[in-house]
Amino acid sequence: MNRETLNKIIRNRKTIYPTQFSDKEIPENIINEILENAIHAPTHRMTQPWFFKVYKGKSKDVLCEIIHKIDKQKYSVVKINKFVEKVKSSDTIISVCMTRDENERVPEWEEVAAVSMAVQNMWLSCYVNNIGSYWSTSSFKDEYAKHSAFTNNQKSLGFFFMGSYEHVETAKLREGLDIKVEWV
Numbered sequence: 001m002n003r004e005t006l007n008k009i010i011r012n013r014k015t016i017y018p019t020q021f022s023d024k025e026i027p028e029n030i031i032n033e034i035l036e037n038a039i040h041a042p043t044h045r046m047t048q049p050w051f052f053k054v055y056k057g058k059s060k061d062v063l064c065e066i067i068h069k070i071d072k073q074k075y076s077v078v079k080i081n082k083f084v085e086k087v088k089s090s091d092t093i094i095s096v097c098m099t100r101d102e103n104e105r106v107p108e109w110e111e112v113a114a115v116s117m118a119v120q121n122m123w124l125s126c127y128v129n130n131i132g133s134y135w136s137t138s139s140f141k142d143e144y145a146k147h148s149a150f151t152n153n154q155k156s157l158g159f160f161f162m163g164s165y166e167h168v169e170t171a172k173l174r175e176g177l178d179i180k181v182e183w184v
C-alpha cells in the first residue's frame with residue numbers, strides 16, 4: 001500500500017459541477033466499479049442501508065420527467081429547470097437512496113452516515129477515473145422520492161452527478177489541524 005497515493009486521492013478529490021464536465025462518455029464498467037466501491041462502505045450491524053438508481057443515456061429523460069412532476073407551487077420553475085440542465089450536462093446521475101432498517105436496530109443517523117461513506121467511496125473512485133462529480137442534496141429530493149414510488153421506509157439522500165473531467169491539482173480551502181484537533 002502506498003501512503004502517498006492514498007493521501008493524494010483523499011486530499012485532491014473535489015466537487016466538480018456539471019457545467020465543467022466534458023462530453024466524453026463514461027464506460028458502464030467504470031460506473032459499476034464505482035458502485036462496487038460504494039457498497040464496500042462500513043455499516044453498523046451490516047444493515048447496508050444504501051440503494052442506488054442509475055440514470056444514464058435515455059433514462060436521464062426518465063429522471064427529467066419525474067422532476068417535471070414536482071409541485072410548481074412549492075418549488076420554482078427556475079430551480080426545476082436548473083436541475084434539468086444539470087441532468088443534461090451529466091453523463092450519469094446516481095440517485096442516492098436509503099432504506100431504513102425495518103427493525104430500527106441502529107439509529108437513523110448511523111444509516112445516513114453509512115450511505116454518506118458510500119458516497120465518499122464513489123467520489124474518490126471518480127477522482128482516480130478522471131470523472132468529475134458532485135453530491136446535490138436537492139431541496140426537492142423528497143418530492144422525487146414521492147414521484148418515484150418510494151415506500152415509507154425509503155428515502156432520497158440526493159443526487160450524485162457525474163461527467164468526464166481531467167482533474168488538475170488546486171489548493172483546497174480547509175481549516176487546519178491547529179483549529180480542528182485537540183490532543184488531550
Ligand SMILES: Cc1cc2nc3c(=O)[nH]c(=O)nc-3n(C[C@H](O)[C@H](O)[C@H](O)COP(=O)(O)O)c2cc1C
Pocket residue numbers: 013014015016134135136137138172
Ligand atoms: C452531505 C453533502 C451535501 C452536499 N450538498 C450539496 C448541494 O446540495 N449543492 C452543492 O452545490 N454542493 C453540495 N455539496 C458539496 C459541497 O458544497 C462541497 O463538498 C464543499 O464545497 C467542499 O468542496 P470540495 O468537495 O471540493 O472539497 C454537498 C456535500 C456534502 C458532503
